[in-house]
Amino acid sequence: MQFGNLLTSIVDGLLIGAVYGLAAMGLTLIWGVMNVINLAHGPLIALGMFSIYLLFSNFGLNPYLALLIAAFLGLIFGILIYFIAIQRVLGASHLSTLLATYSVNMIIIGIGTAIFTTTFRNVDYSLGNITFGPLTVLGTRAVAALLTFLIAGSLYLFLYRTRLGKYVRAVANNRAAAELMGIPSTQILALSFGIGTMLAILAGGLISTMLPFTILSGGAYELKSFVIGVLGGLGNPLGSLVGGLVLGLLEGIVPVFMPNTWVPVIEFVIFILILIVRPTGLFGVKK
Amino acid sequence: MKRLMNPGLWITLLIVVALGLWPTITRNAATRELVFTILLAIGFASSLNILLGYTGYVSFGHVVFYGLGGYIGMYLFKQYNSPLWIAVPAGGLAAGLLAFILGKSILHLRGGYFALVTIGVNEAMRAFINTLKPFGGPTGIELDFSVYKPYGGAANALWLVYYTAFGLALLFIIISFMIKTSKFGLGLLSIREDEDAAEVMGVIAPNLKTWAFVLSAILPGMLGVLFFFKNGNVEPGDAFRLGFSIENLVMIMLGGQGTVLGPVLGAIVYQRLRGLLLVSPLFKNIQLSVSGVLLLVIVLFIPVGAVGWLRNRFPRLRRVLP
Amino acid sequence: MVTKSLSTPTEGIAMILNVQGVTKRFGGLQALTNVTFDLPEGQILGLIGPNGAGKTTLFNVINGVYAPEAGQVIFRGRNMTGKKPYQLAKQGLARTHQVVRPLNELTVRENVIVGACFGRENHRLKQASKIAEEVLNFVGLGGKIDQLAGSLNITEKKRLEMARALAARPYLLLLDEVLAGLNPTEIEYMLNIIRQVRDGGITIIMIEHVMRAVMGVSDRIIVLDYGKQIAEGTPQEVSQDPRVIEAYLGDPKLAKKLMEE
Ligand SMILES: Nc1ncnc2c1ncn2[C@@H]1O[C@H](COP(=O)(O)OP(=O)(O)O)[C@@H](O)[C@H]1O
Ligand SMILES: [Mg+2]
Numbered sequence: 035m036q037f038g039n040l041l042t043s044i045v046d047g048l049l050i051g052a053v054y055g056l057a058a059m060g061l062t063l064i065w066g067v068m069n070v071i072n073l074a075h076g077p078l079i080a081l082g083m084f085s086i087y088l089l090f091s092n093f094g095l096n097p098y099l100a101l102l103i104a105a106f107l108g109l110i111f112g113i114l115i116y117f118i119a120i121q122r123v124l125g126a127s128h129l130s131t132l133l134a135t136y137s138v139n140m141i142i143i144g145i146g147t148a149i150f151t152t153t154f155r156n157v158d159y160s161l162g163n164i165t166f167g168p169l170t171v172l173g174t175r176a177v178a179a180l181l182t183f184l185i186a187g188s189l190y191l192f193l194y195r196t197r198l199g200k201y202v203r204a205v206a207n208n209r210a211a212a213e214l215m216g217i218p219s220t221q222i223l224a225l226s227f228g229i230g231t232m233l234a235i236l237a238g239g240l241i242s243t244m245l246p247f248t249i250l251s252g253g254a255y256e257l258k259s260f261v262i263g264v265l266g267g268l269g270n271p272l273g274s275l276v277g278g279l280v281l282g283l284l285e286g287i288v289p290v291f292m293p294n295t296w297v298p299v300i301e302f303v304i305f306i307l308i309l310i311v312r313p314t315g316l317f318g319v320k321k
Numbered sequence: 322m323k324r325l326m327n328p329g330l331w332i333t334l335l336i337v338v339a340l341g342l343w344p345t346i347t348r349n350a351a352t353r354e355l356v357f358t359i360l361l362a363i364g365f366a367s368s369l370n371i372l373l374g375y376t377g378y379v380s381f382g383h384v385v386f387y388g389l390g391g392y393i394g395m396y397l398f399k400q401y402n403s404p405l406w407i408a409v410p411a412g413g414l415a416a417g418l419l420a421f422i423l424g425k426s427i428l429h430l431r432g433g434y435f436a437l438v439t440i441g442v443n444e445a446m447r448a449f450i451n452t453l454k455p456f457g458g459p460t461g462i463e464l465d466f467s468v469y470k471p472y473g474g475a476a477n478a479l480w481l482v483y484y485t486a487f488g489l490a491l492l493f494i495i496i497s498f499m500i501k502t503s504k505f506g507l508g509l510l511s512i513r514e515d516e517d518a519a520e521v522m523g524v525i526a527p528n529l530k531t532w533a534f535v536l537s538a539i540l541p542g543m544l545g546v547l548f549f550f551k552n553g554n555v556e557p558g559d560a561f562r563l564g565f566s567i568e569n570l571v572m573i574m575l576g577g578q579g580t581v582l583g584p585v586l587g588a589i590v591y592q593r594l595r596g597l598l599l600v601s602p603l604f605k606n607i608q609l610s611v612s613g614v615l616l617l618v619i620v621l622f623i624p625v626g627a628v629g630w631l632r633n634r635f636p637r638l639r640r641v642l643p
Numbered sequence: 644m645v646t647k648s649l650s651t652p653t654e655g656i657a658m659i660l661n662v663q664g665v666t667k668r669f670g671g672l673q674a675l676t677n678v679t680f681d682l683p684e685g686q687i688l689g690l691i692g693p694n695g696a697g698k699t700t701l702f703n704v705i706n707g708v709y710a711p712e713a714g715q716v717i718f719r720g721r722n723m724t725g726k727k728p729y730q731l732a733k734q735g736l737a738r739t740h741q742v743v744r745p746l747n748e749l750t751v752r753e754n755v756i757v758g759a760c761f762g763r764e765n766h767r768l769k770q771a772s773k774i775a776e777e778v779l780n781f782v783g784l785g786g787k788i789d790q791l792a793g794s795l796n797i798t799e800k801k802r803l804e805m806a807r808a809l810a811a812r813p814y815l816l817l818l819d820e821v822l823a824g825l826n827p828t829e830i831e832y833m834l835n836i837i838r839q840v841r842d843g844g845i846t847i848i849m850i851e852h853v854m855r856a857v858m859g860v861s862d863r864i865i866v867l868d869y870g871k872q873i874a875e876g877t878p879q880e881v882s883q884d885p886r887v888i889e890a891y892l893g894d895p896k897l898a899k900k901l902m903e904e
Contacts, residue, residue, distance in 0.1 A: 133571065
């Protein structure tokens with residue numbers, strides 16, 4: 035393989051990896067704040083894809099403008115899910131929270147399949163190519179990666195620079211103590227679930243501008259989110275970005291040396307090994 | 322075996338026997354297919370219940386044992402023309418071995434981490450077998466029609482598979498009961514309730530958990546062989562379908578985790594309901610959503626399941642319904 | 644009452660437990676520093692000290708919940724440092740928890756059977772069930788035998804902790820604040836049980852805040868403060884030790900109790 039191709043492959047991997055990271059951020063935020071593994075994450079990502087698709091092909095809305103609307107709807111939808119399906123089982127066994135989120139998964143997939151079937155869709159929108167010397171990248175990918183960093187940056191500012199963000203971190207750290215300090219934990223938990231959902235929707239929306247998809251496509255990204263979450267530390271949303279880049283890099287480089295089908299094998303073996311040896315994640319902090 | 326003189330066990334066995342003999346009486350292939358699916362679910366859910374209900378560990382990727390068993394069996398059929406009575410135990414053995422190795426390496430993880438890693442194991446296995454040439458890679462293994470010849474043709478082979486599944490389901494219900502009422506089972510229950518406190522009382526949790534895991538993996542491995550033998554081909558996507566594990570978790574929840582009768586009832590009700598939804602024109606398309614709503618209602622409002630609810634409601638039933 | 648040996652342990656007397664230079668840190672917190680003592684068979688050792696002194700941590704190190712950073716735990720002549728709790732249990736060590744840990748969804752009887760089945764004597768279910776009945780009657784829980792452990796009140800749960808530990812027929816019993824929260828009658832009842840257990844030949848270490856009780860029942864007392872042994876001796880000696888009084892002055896309520904002795 036030529037150097038130019040390798041470089042393109044690496045850069046492409048990194049650009050997509052950033053978006054993987056965004057997808058994982060929502061999952062790991064929810065895990066970190068309320069210790070819930072959100073098995074509805076994949077379908078939520080798929081809903082993100084379809085929101086952009088619908089707004090773009092039915093109303094001719096610019097995909098990035100559509101993203102803004104979808105994000106807002108995602109926040110509301112996430113808060114609704116929290117109150118309907120999550121709140122009641124929060125203190126219960128892991129099985130309960132896993133199955134509660136899985137039931138949301140089933141509901142979304144069932145309705146989604148009935149409406150959209152499982153034929154592939156794509157958002158037919160192009161920003162052309164960007165070329166730097168030997169390197170050529172798709173405009174939509176570059177913008178997606180750029181927006182990812184923007185969103186990650188905003189999340190960071192929100193968590194570390196705003197009062198609400200501090201509340202979120204306090205509830206994540208120790209809910210009982212946070213409540214003693216007068217933090218309204220229910221609202222904060224609902225908000226966190228809303229933000230987690232919004233991040234999934236955003237990630238799905240960005241992916242829809244790059245790759246074709248069906249209502250079932252979110253599943254693959256959900257699994258990747260697990261891997262990334264463990265790489266970057268479950269409960270550490272910003273570690274996810276790093277984890278996503280690592281995964282993207284892996285997906286860019288591995289196919290150069292061995293058949294593409296080995297990529298998921300390597301990913302999941304890494305996932306298992308990290309969980310066995312260091313369940314807090316490679317770059318993980320506490321929890 | 323005075324222990325076996327338990328009405329709850331006999332009720333459970335009676336239900337399964339009645340169910341299992343139904344197609345024998347009607348001699349109807351469609352009924353047999355329906356009941357086969359239910360028996361498969363009964364066996365799988367009852368096995369998973371040993372780990373989930375007795376020990377308190379949520380194995381989300383439990384289908385990995387079913388898939389692995391299936392592949393081992395199909396490989397033996399294809400390459401060595403191996404008879405059913407060798408392939409089925411071989412599938413169980415392979416699943417048990419995998420569970421033993423996994424048990425030694427991942428059972429120290431608790432709660433959500435354990436659930437996550439079992440998903441990872443299943444996905445890794447699926448991806449690995451997808452690359453594995455001897456197992457046919459992404460296209461899997463397909464059997465020639467001739468493999469059914471030694472059993473007197475495909476029709477007979479299907480009945481043989483059916484009765485084997487029936488027998489295994491009964492056997493494992495008895496095993497599940499014996500585990501629950503044994504010292505080993507009490508150790509598992511104590512781990513479920515409070516693993517650290519159990520260890521302080523001398524329960525060697527790492528060993529007990531590993532054996533629970535192995536025991537919960539063997540039957541799924543054997544059932545995998547039976548199912549894919551009947552099916553005639555196996556592919557990574559069918560063999561390691563995560564949803565299959567989760568459906569079984571739902572059945573256990575529905576019937577009542579940690580009880581012997583619960584998974585059996587749950588499997589019957591869930592499979593019947595699913596069958597009904599699938600044929601109803603109204604619900605056919607959103608069958609999955611209806612199941613989802615049902616699951617949510619159970620998880621939110623009756624997390625102990627039907628049998629658990631009865632036991633809580635009528636404490637006397639505790640002795641009767643193990 | 645049997646005359647207690649008030650002499651400090653010396654060579655020649657059978658030691659059931661030797662704790663040598665045990666040190667335990669939690670991150671930056673030094674929970675135990677160089678704790679050293681020997682425990683002769685058949686005695687009751689009282690372990691006292693203000694809240695957060697490291698008493699429970701010392702139990703956790705002795706029974707293998709935590710491995711110490713330095714030092715050794717020798718139980719019945721065997722070095723058990725860093726061994727797992729179940730290994731210590733099999734060797735004949737049993738304990739109760741300060742914060743009770745009943746197996747909620749199991750019956751009271753089953754809770755105690757776990758102790759009898761998996762403890763030192765490794766009984767079968769049937770024998771274990773008999774032992775459970777005996778022990779439950781002994782601690783006064785005979786009437787609750789078939790209830791779920793989760794349905795007991797706190798006093799009963801404390802007794803259940805005791806019963807589970809006793810069912811293991813241990814050589815050494817670690818009691819972590821079994822009297823806390825009990826009323827005077829209940830305290831007397833529990834003390835009576837403790838004395839009988841000791842008279843039955845089981846060595847006991849008890850952590851206790853109820854001073855009068857622990858002073859009355861112990862043969863020897865060790866005082867911990869900030870993870871260090873600040874005093875050791877007979878109840879008499881310890882209660883007059885100025886360092887002890889000073890340590891407790893940080894905790895006025897306890898200092899007052901101590902002064903009342
Ligand atoms: N698992 C732990 N992690 C961190 N700190 C701990 C842990 N267990 C105990 N500690 C700390 O060690 C000190 C001693 O605690 P403990 O042994 O429970 O005291 P005591 O039983 O004498 O009241 C306390 O400051 C406590 O906060
Ligand atoms: Mg304490």
